[in-house]
Amino acid sequence: MRIYPFTLLLGIWLMASNIAQADDEYELADSRGCLACHQLDMKIVGPSFKEIARKYSGNNGAESILEDKVINGGVGVWGNMPMHAGNIDKEEAATLVKWILGTK
Ligand code: HEC
Numbered sequence: 625m626r627i628y629p630f631t632l633l634l635g636i637w638l639m640a641s642n643i644a645q646a647d648d649e650y651e652l653a654d655s656r657g658c659l660a661c662h663q664l665d666m667k668i669v670g671p672s673f674k675e676i677a678r679k680y681s682g683n684n685g686a687e688s689i690l691e692d693k694v695i696n697g698g699v700g701v702w703g704n705m706p707m708h709a710g711n712i713d714k715e716e717a718a719t720l721v722k723w724i725l726g727t728k
Pocket residue numbers: 653656657658659660661662669670671676690693694698699700701702703704705706707708710711712720721724
C-alpha cells in the first residue's frame with residue numbers, strides 16, 4: 625500500500641491537535657487546583673483520574689454525578705477524605721469531567 629503524503633500529514637495534524645487538546649485540559653485542571661489532590665495515574669489525596677474513569681465506565685449518569693461533585697464537593701465514595709467545593713464554573717467542570725472519564 626502506498627501512503628500518500630497528504631494522508632501522512634493529516635495523521636500528524638490529528639495527533640498533534642489531540643495532544644494540544646489534552647494539554648489544555650491538563651492546564652485547566654492545574655489552574656483550578658485539581659492536581660494538588662489528583663494525578664492521572666497515581667492516587668495522592670484523591671483517587672487518580674484513571675481510577676475514576678474505570679470506576680464510572682459504562683455508567684450513563686456519570687457525567688452529571690461527577691460535575692455536581694466537582695462543583696459542590698463531597699465525601700464517602702472513595703474513603704473518608706472529603707473533596708471541598710471547587711472554585712470552578714459549570715462549563716469548566718463539564719470539560720474536566722469529560723476529560724477525566726476519557727483518561728482510562
Ligand atoms: C483538597 C483535595 C482535592 C482537590 C483540590 C480536588 N479533589 Fe477531587 N477528590 C478529592 C477526594 C478526597 C476525592 C474522593 C471523595 C469521595 O470519596 O467521595 C475526590 C474525588 C473526585 C472525583 C470522583 C468523585 C466521585 O464521587 O467518585 C472527581 C471526578 C474529582 N475528584 C475531580 C476533581 C476536579 C476536576 C478537581 C478540580 C476542580 C478536584 N477534583 C479537586 C480531593 C480533591
